[in-house]
Amino acid sequence: MSTANQSWAKRNRMTITPLLFLLPGILFFVAYVVFPIFQSFNISLYEWDGLGEATYIGAGNYQELLTDRNFEISLWNNVKWLVLYLLAIPAGLLIALLLNQTVPGIRLYKSLFFFPFVISQVVVGLVFSWFYLPRVGLLNALLTSLGLESINVLGDPTLATYGIIAAGLWPQTAYCMILYLTGLNAVDPEQVEAGRLDGAKGVKMLWYVILPQLRPATFIAFVVTIIGALRSFDLISIMTNGGPFGSTRVLSFYMFEKALSEYGFRMGYGSAIAVVLFFIMLFFIAYFLWSMYRDEREARR
Known part of the structure; x- marks a missing residue:
């Protein structure tokens, strides 16, 4: 050299x-x-079964999406997942605040709340499938003990999606709790003391002193939760396999059905669904990145 x-x-x-x-x-x-x-992006412009010769059709797959009723159902279910899955963030924050105490046995309580995060999504799906069983499931046992009628959560098209979302919220809340516990350990005690001197207590202390210091944890929680909601494939596959009558499909599951299952082998159409899902994710992530950048820029002024 x-x-x-x-x-x-x-x-x-x-x-x-x-x-x-x-x-x-x-x-x-x-x-x-x-x-x-x-x-x-490239494959979405072709009609292709994954093995034979691909035929260029331009925007044909995207035009078909506009009139596909199953795609509409899947997209609407993804909206439900996005809205309801965000409940994991305030729930995780609340649990983290409760666990961020110096009381006897707090490590045991933290371990119990942390447990859902370390188990597989497949296990979570199986556990909740047993929980929702129409006759012998724990949920219906509780309902009948209270004198209420039993319900078939996963067999009812109007309830099945919400039942799966509830199953997904269990480990997702635990993950958000971990993020906020880590963030709470980094809270500046001098700012907390200054807030107390200014008379901030309870909700005011949380809103004006604690939460501003938890913005990085909140940002990560939002991004991970949104991505988790949009790629909710495994729980649906384990608990309902898209049923009943296709009512629990989401975009990721419908993409799999069209591209790789025995119902489709339409790689181009599946890729078009994947492109739509990618742009939805990109929109939310770009929005949160811009919001975080804007907040940091204003803080420097």
Whole structure:
């Protein structure tokens, strides 16, 4: 290596060193995330079964989506997931505030609330499927003990989606709780003390002193919760397999049905659904990134 190159490397080693460490991760990200995204865009313009010759149809798959009743149901169910799944964030915050205390046995309570996060989504789906069983499930046992009629949650098209969302909220709330517990450990005690001196107590202390310091945790909770709501495939597959009568389908599950299951093998149509799902995710993530950037810029002024 020439002297000029050596001197350039020395001058820029603080920039080069972290980039070299990041390079393997960046290459994997490009190969397994960025490239498949562009590949999905390309495949969505074709009619293709995944094996034979692809036929270019332009925006034909997207035009078909506009008149597809199953796609409409899946999209509406994703809206339900998005709205109701966000309940995990305030629930996680409330539990974190309750657990952020110095009382005997608090570690045991934290472990119990943390438990849903470490178990598999498949296990969660099976547990709630047993919980919702029409005759011998715990839910109906409780209802009948109270003198109420039993209900078939997963067999009722109007209730099944909400039953699956409730199952998903269990581990998602635990994850948000972990984020907020970590954030609460980083709260500046001097700001808390200053708030007390100014007369802030209870809700005022939480709103004006604690929550502003929890913005990074809230941002992560929002992004992860939205992504989790939009890719809610595993619970649906385990609990209802899209039924009854296709009423619990979401975009990710409908994409799988069309592209990879025995009902479809339409890779182009499945890719078009994936593109729509990608833009929905991109919209929400871009919005939260912009909101966070705007708040930080205003804080510097």
